[in-house]
Amino acid sequence: MKYYTRQTLLQKIKDVYSEDSWNEFVEIYRPYIYHVIKTFGVKAHEIEDHVQTTLIVCWQKLPEFQYEPDKGRFRYWLSRIAKYTVSNHSRKYRRRAELDQEIEIPTSLSPEIEEISDREWKMFISKMAWDNIKDDLTENSRLSFSALMEGESVESISERLSMPKNTISVNKKRIAPKMIKEIQRLQRELG
């Protein structure tokens, strides 16, 4: 069963094609594109360039993006463009007008790229969800939960933050549902 995306934010950005929505678009998707491109094995100093080009291409091509669950999600589309941008790095798109005419976005994605896309998306959405909810938590809850997610053992955390183990697990039980809800929400909003 396919998971349905309401794509509200995406739709909003698509519909309102303005400077403001560009900024919003960049703010939201830049980190994800950055991580995807990084995993392509691009030299560190070139990543920023590729990210920028990818964003511009995405922005140009956004009106063409049709949400069709069969063809793939938005994140695959972003990854396709990112991949294309990196493979064609010799070409410089100085003028935006050229972009429209010349770019043919590949319609399919190789399985390994799809895997990268999925993996980075998971991290991207989870981190964004965490950023959204962490400010409402007490410092100890925040530190203990994020440490747990980073893989630190309960014992170690208990010792380091002088927190009872019990409290750490209660915290986790309390925070996890919030995180799940937020992840689900972002998933709907960002595709």
Added chain:
Amino acid sequence: MNDDIESWESLYDVADEDGRENSLLNTLSNIDKRYTNAQLAGSGAMKKIIRTTDNVSGRIVAKAVLKSSQDEQTVESFLREARITAMLQHPNIVPLYDIGLDEQGQPFFIMKLIQGRTLRDILEELKNDNEKDFTDYPLPVRIDIFLKICDALAYAHSRAIAHLDLKPDNITVSTYGDVVVCDWGLAAILGRNEEIDQTLTESLDYYSKRYYTLSGEIKGTPGYMSPEQAKGGNEAKDERSDIYALGSILYELLCLDHALDGENVKETIDLTLKGHILAPSRKNPGLNIPASLEAICLKAMKLDPKERYQSVDDIITDIDSYRHGYMTAAEESSFFRQLYLLYKRNKQICLSAMALVFVIVLGSLIFIDSLKKEKERTNEALIKSQKLLDLNEKMSIETSKSYFSEGRSEYYLFNNSKAVDAFKAAIIHNPKFYQARMGLVKSLGVQQRYSEALKQIDIALTVKNLRRHNVHSDPIKDCFAELEALKSDKVLTIQEVYPVVVKHIETDKLYTLKSQIYAWAIINTERTPGKKIFEVQQDLNWLLSQENKLEIKGKLRGGLNSLKYDLSGNSGLRDIRCISYMSFSILDVHDSKIEEMSTISGFPSHKNMDSFKFTKNLIVSKEQHVHENAFIKTKVSYK
């Protein structure tokens, strides 16, 4: 689930999984029993109403099932009710959601679960004087409820369906004011609506007819059923039977009591058949029941269907009329009743209009009164001011006269500048003062101010014309006009002036004017320095010669202020009037035969008219007679 969460990615996976499980599509595809959580909500003669959860729509609904497994006819009748209800889609008719068979093959139908009370409950509580209910359900609210029932029935009748068991028990009023008509179990198809699927009509009707004829019972509820229903058997029943029921419901809504309340069912049916219905206002005199509504109610409950309202729409129209304050068809109309209704439905406007009319009338009265007073005051003031004006005029005329007399004195005294001022003052006070204007003309003319004089003479003549003296020309005017034509920037000499004056003015007339003109010309003519006295002497001699028609030789000596003129020995000298306005310190005329020396012939009309008033000494022969109006102040010596 908690144990799976050990990294950021796992959080995402759990969320993703959870999202899928709880999706509606997932829920919908996993429903295995649609209606669950049954709870008995109520029961009737044949069916039970069960409150149940519809897992598909996720709401709580009402499920109607037969009480126990019944015979074919009952099942058919039950499903018939369901199909009829399904045909009726109206906000005031309970909506049917579903018809089906359960696991045991028993028929059921699903309706909207109406949260609320039946109209029966509400009426019972109203009857028991429940105060809260009275504030919740005042008459206008009860009429609203009634209209909604009417709407439902009007719609059903339009679909050719008659309810035939309408009563407060079958009407539910929800907490939010929704009114729905339920229980269409006895409904009949009127069989005249072409919109309805023919086969359905037939199948439904087949069973109903058979069912009713076979049972042969009376169907309906005594007290609400119509007389034709109460008779039973094959009596025709149609929408007018519903109208009867509506009438009895309205009856109850009005006076909170049954229209027909027999001790038992039989008695009630008897009462129905007799059609003896007490007017609601008499049934419960304590309530204020509008006559219009009472009339509607009684018309709907007529024994003979033909006398009732023929359609529910007519009832609705009449109630709307009542609500908007118009006459209802059921009412006898009178002019005052109509007027009263007009007032009632436009209370605010009527009151405002009446207040406005009152203010306007009052304002007009005050205004008229003040106008009257104002008029009186104005009249008084007019009379007063007329008096003042008259007085003023009189005073002006007097003042004018006095200025005129002053002007004349100055004129005779040869003070023409002063005379001009005085005459002008006289004219200002009385513009129609002809003599003053003529005086002004003369004074100006003497000073050779002919253009001014001519303007004044025109006005003077106009003034005269206004007095109907038909004068268009005047010798003085003609004379001055000719002199004006001669005038340059220099003073006209006596030689220039004299011929013109003589030409226009007769010899013996206006001597004062003439001699002043001559004297002024002689005195004011520009003289050659050193020869002044000689030139004046020549002028005087010339003038006298002209007047006496022979040469006169006189000798002038002395200064300008003490002229000594010796005319002695001029035996031909007879007339010296022309020089009467000259100033001489000595005038010697002895040995002459002067006859004319006075510029006035008769009795002087003014004290200053005397001639030669500026001559100080006169020398005459002993026998010479001096005229009584000349040389009055002069010292006369004789030789």
